[in-house]
Amino acid sequence: WVDSTERRRAEAALRESEERFRLLVGTVRDYAIYMLDPNGRVVSWNRGAEQIKGYSAEEIVGRHFSCFYPPEAVAAGAPEHALAMAAEKGRFEEENWRLRKDGSRFWADVVITAVRDEEGKLFGFAKVTRDLTERKRTNELLRRHTAQLEAANVELDAFAYSVSHDLRAPLRSIDGFSQALLEDYAGRLDAAGQDYLQRVRAATQRMATLIDDLLDLSRVTRSEMTIAPVDLSELARELATEFTSGDPERHVEIVITPDVAVRADRGLLRVVLHNLMGNAWKFTGKRSDARIEVGVVAADGERAYYVRDNGAGFDMAYASKLFGAFQRLHRVTEFPGTGVGLATVQRIIHRHGGRVWAESAVGRGATFYFTLS
Known part of the structure; x- marks a missing residue:
């Protein structure tokens, strides 16, 4: 009698636990959580699955889960491969395109877990799907902007290098002729004239230093590390x-x-x-x-x-x-x-x-x- 009472209590506790779990899964909206039978047919459906995929439980239970795959993935045998890998390894996970009821595609993070009974016999599969479309769109936008910025930086560095390199020759000429004037014609120039030439030389030398620094700045961006x-x-x-x-x-x-x-x-x-x-x-x-x-x-x-x-x-x-x-x-x-x-x-x-x-x-x-x- 005691054993029978304890057994009934354990069974009641188990039913209560299962009901709480069912209610928890059923009310989750951000994840599609549902069960498949061993052949891949849908046997349960939560609110998250309805929200993400667009099917009601009445519409989808009993159908094969391959209806969530794009035609090219079905033709390539992707649904069968996913179940086979989950059955063999215990778990299958991927990110890829999936279909909603209206035919639109969304980028999904999918996890399929094999469920077995106490004897190890395959009972079915638990499937969790998360809609990552917005994250993928944001990442793709970020990737494009990053690529554009990197391309712009490369072009800017190449432009700076080219301009800096092309400015060297005329600067050398200005500095050389200024020096020649000071050395060979200093006697024909008054103090003010010599001062002006000294200023020209100082300015060209500052510009040469700036060009060297610009080339260094460009070089550190372009060089291999x-x-x-x-x-x-x-x-x-x-x-x-x-x-x-x-x-x-x-x-x-x-x-x-x-x-x-x-x-x-x-x-x-x-x-x-x-x-x-x-x-x-x-x-x-x-x-x-x-x-x-x-x-x-x-x-x-x-x-x-x-x-x-x-x-x-x-x-x-x-x-x-x-x-x-x-x-x-x-x-x-x-x-x-x-x-x-x-x-x-x-x-x-x-x-x-x-x-x-x-x-x-x-x-x-x-x-x-x-x-x-």
Whole structure:
């Protein structure tokens, strides 16, 4: 009697659980959830299936699920293949086109799971379908816009390279003839005339430097990358030697954290450090106690590499302009430059899957951080 009572209670609990599950599945609207018999005929249907596919339960129960496939997929045997794979592997999943009742297509994420009884006999298939049409449309739109943007960038880089290259020859001529005038005809020019020629030469040399920077900016976008282990500390020491050798009268304390290893394109990473350390060298030029640091810190769960100085600094209100081409926060008469270096740094870091940012205050130096994926 006790066993009989417990059995009835267990059966009642099971029926209650099954009813709750049936109600839950039946009321889901974002997913089509239904059962197939072993031959692929629909035996149950929920509200989500009705909403996504357009059939009512009365219209679809008993029909073969191949009616949800486009004609070309049916001809290729896709429905049979899906059931065979689910029966063999226990589960089949794919994203592909499916048909609604009105004949329109939608992009579906489909999961078919084989259902077996206690003895392992195939009972049928549980099928879950999700409509991903809007996501696919958004992704396709994003892909097209990305492709268009990449094509525009390639064209812009090619244009910049071509224009920059074509400007070199006339600039060399202007500079050469200006120099010849100063050397061979200086006696025939008064002080004002010589000053004008000096200004012409200075302007052409600034333009030549700008062209070189533009070519570098174009080159870092177009060049192939070779990712390999790089000793960032060693690279920084090489550059520090270059700066001190090029300006031996300056006394700058340069502190480099040892054994900082990264994975990057060595040539492009050298360009990054050359620009950041070069800026630090330049903007500490008016300090007798100049100091430059190169190291690594933890930032938001990732390693961030930095170049820090105690130089002129800048107002953080203008930080968003830093990495745009031709953007300068100081007058050329104060600190020379073309305003292309940091744009080059940003492009290189982005190509490595990283990010770059800066922290600073006027008169209190600056710290430039970057990450590498």
